[in-house]
Amino acid sequence: MAHVYETVGLERAAQLRGDPETLGRLLRRTDARLLPLGELAVPVRGRDGPRLAFLPATHWRADGDAPPLFLGFLEGRPVFAAAASAGFTPPDAAWVELRTVGSLLPAPEAGVAALARALLHWHARSRFCGRCGSRTETGEGGFVRRCPSCGLEWHPRVDPAVIVLVHDGPHVLLARAPRFPEGLVSVLAGF
Numbered sequence: 001m002a003h004v005y006e007t008v009g010l011e012r013a014a015q016l017r018g019d020p021e022t023l024g025r026l027l028r029r030t031d032a033r034l035l036p037l038g039e040l041a042v043p044v045r046g047r048d049g050p051r052l053a054f055l056p057a058t059h060w061r062a063d064g065d066a067p068p069l070f071l072g073f074l075e076g077r078p079v080f081a082a083a084a085s086a087g088f089t090p091p092d093a094a095w096v097e098l099r100t101v102g103s104l105l106p107a108p109e110a111g112v113a114a115l116a117r118a119l120l121h122w123h124a125r126s127r128f129c130g131r132c133g134s135r136t137e138t139g140e141g142g143f144v145r146r147c148p149s150c151g152l153e154w155h156p157r158v159d160p161a162v163i164v165l166v167h168d169g170p171h172v173l174l175a176r177a178p179r180f181p182e183g184l185v186s187v188l189a190g191f
Helices: 020-028 098-104 107-124
Strands: 033-037 041-045 069-074 077-083 094-097 137-139 144-146 162-164 188-190
Touching: 020 069, 020 077, 033 041, 033 107, 041 098, 041 107, 069 107, 077 107, 094 098, 098 107
Parallel strands: 033 077
Antiparallel strands: 041 094, 069 077, 137 144, 162 188
16 A cells, blocks of 8 residues: 555656756746745645645746746646745635545655655755755755855755554544644654
8 A cells, every 4th residue: 555645647857957048948938837835835726625736837927936946747747846935825725734634645646746845855954065054956846956166065865754543443543743734643653
């Protein structure tokens, strides 16, 4: 059984990440999609079950913000992610915390949303170099941070994690962290 947040169906195309010209061409493709994220929330719409509210990638404008992150190809189309501007909501969509809707999304969309959220969270907390304190830059389509002053390069951390189901027949042990939205519980998990 696949985990709901696996990136099933996403061709990551890592070989293209180091070529800014190729990434620019992919971003300009008419079929390219952009997933805006608001903090830890994803935009969702749909009547017959939730779906991510992707936008045409042309929605992103280079106005001094970091370039959108290249996640790869989903169903043959380039997919990017970017932090949404304050106050922005995609048309006919609502912001929903990913943990509350992830298991209801189609598997490929849940995986893309989890990857986008993790990368944007990492970028938001990696703006300055840990060695010299200079402002860092995004590289490799969003999978590297670089310091232009001292040359330090680093990648998102991949930490081992565990999730367990403790049960006794039909009874399951669930937990609730203080930061969870009201009504959300989880099986036991952590790093």
